[in-house]
Amino acid sequence: MSSKTVAQRIHAKRRGFERYGIVLNQQSYWTLALTIRNSSNGKTNNARFVDRQSNRVTRWFVKHQSRWFPVVYDSKRKTIVTVLPEESLGPLPVT
Numbered sequence: 001m002s003s004k005t006v007a008q009r010i011h012a013k014r015r016g017f018e019r020y021g022i023v024l025n026q027q028s029y030w031t032l033a034l035t036i037r038n039s040s041n042g043k044t045n046n047a048r049f050v051d052r053q054s055n056r057v058t059r060w061f062v063k064h065q066s067r068w069f070p071v072v073y074d075s076k077r078k079t080i081v082t083v084l085p086e087e088s089l090g091p092l093p094v095t
Contacts, residue, residue, distance in 0.1 A: 002077070004077065005077045005079055008074060008077065008079045008080070008081045008082075009029060009079055009080075011081065011082055012024065012029065012071070012079070012080040012081060012082050012083055013029060015082045015083040015084075016069070016083040019083055019084075019085055019086075020067075020069065020083065020086075022064065022065070022069075022083075028064070029080065032062050032064055032071070032080055033073070033078060033079060033080050035047045035062055035063070036060055036062060036071075036073050036080070037078060039060075046062065046063040047060050047061065047062045047063065048060060048061045048062075048068075048092065050070070050089050053072070056074055056075050056076040056077075057072060057073070057074055057075070057081065058072070058073050058075060059071070059072055059073070059084075059089060060072075060073055061089065061092050062080075068092050069083055069084075070083070070084040070085075070086065070088055070089040071083050071084060072084065
């Protein structure tokens with residue numbers, strides 16, 4: 001695992017706790033990342049695509065513990081980069 005991957009994981013866990021009080025342990029973090037990957041393939045409805053920031057970075061709403069959280073996802077490293085403040089992405093997109 002590259003140092004950038006580790007840094008992104010640590011950052012996302014810290015921001016999740018700081019902004020929402022959620023504790024993302026290793027299992028829950030990777031479950032959320034897998035939820036986004038599976039949603040990209042149409043296998044789950046627990047993540048909603050918002051927009052693309054670059055070739056590798058996208059923004060999503062992801063469901064965790066019955067609540068939706070806005071996140072930034074790195075598709076190259078398959079990691080959640082950060083958990084955003086609630087108001088940053090606007091309303092949850094309806095599908």
